[in-house]
Amino acid sequence: MPSIFILDDHDIVRFGLSALLSAWPDLKLVGEAANLHDGLLGIAQHQPDLVISDLSMDDSHGLDTVRSVVAAQHGRPVLIISMHDELIYAEQVVALGARGYLMKETALQFALQAVLAVLDGQIWVSPAVSVQMLNRLKPQSTPHASDPAQAGNAKLSTRELEVLEKLSLGKTTKEAAFELNISARTVDIHRASLKKKLGLKSGAELISWAASRR
Numbered sequence: 001m002p003s004i005f006i007l008d009d010h011d012i013v014r015f016g017l018s019a020l021l022s023a024w025p026d027l028k029l030v031g032e033a034a035n036l037h038d039g040l041l042g043i044a045q046h047q048p049d050l051v052i053s054d055l056s057m058d059d060s061h062g063l064d065t066v067r068s069v070v071a072a073q074h075g076r077p078v079l080i081i082s083m084h085d086e087l088i089y090a091e092q093v094v095a096l097g098a099r100g101y102l103m104k105e106t107a108l109q110f111a112l113q114a115v116l117a118v119l120d121g122q123i124w125v126s127p128a129v130s131v132q133m134l135n136r137l138k139p140q141s142t143p144h145a146s147d148p149a150q151a152g153n154a155k156l157s158t159r160e161l162e163v164l165e166k167l168s169l170g171k172t173t174k175e176a177a178f179e180l181n182i183s184a185r186t187v188d189i190h191r192a193s194l195k196k197k198l199g200l201k202s203g204a205e206l207i208s209w210a211a212s213r214r
């Protein structure tokens with residue numbers, strides 16, 4: 001019977017996922033945690049077949065969380081669940097070794113389907129993201145960066161996503177640079193690249209766009 005560990009800093013999310021998955025007789029919940037530190041300890045103790053983890057928690061944010069949980073699982077699958085825009089984060093999360101990405105707003109509808117797919121060795125993303133990934137193979141489908149309507153389809157690098165997350169948290173350029181261990185100039189370069197790729201005209205628009213995707 002596959003074992004599952006849930007890692008999320010919202011009590012209601014952990015409760016909801018536990019209730020939803022407990023109703024499935026072939027799954028076994030072995031633990032849960034509200035922060036990354038306790039989660040990593042729990043993963044080491046239980047060695048679950050699957051970890052369902054939030055993308056951001058009080059003691060860890062974004063792609064750093066993914067890296068830590070994937071490393072702790074030693075090849076066993078990880079399913080990321082988040083409020084963050086999947087069109088921006090899903091591909092990077094999968095590229096870092098997670099086996100799927102689930103939006104919290106669709107968890108009630110898709111959580112069980114996603115869990116079973118990931119446990120079966122598949123990659124699980126929403127139909128919209130699946131279409132996006134397939135469209136990347138078609139040259140004619142490349143989005144125009146100047147078109148805001150296509151902003152969600154822009155291909156962002158891992159570092160650009162990290163800068164974007166810091167901006168969404170209200171960090172200044174200096175604060176983002178310090179936390180990412182890069183120069184303020186490098187942050188400014190990534191900000192300029194983000195504006196171009198997302199079809200945004202100003203730094204204020206970029207910060208507003210980032211905050212709206214949290």
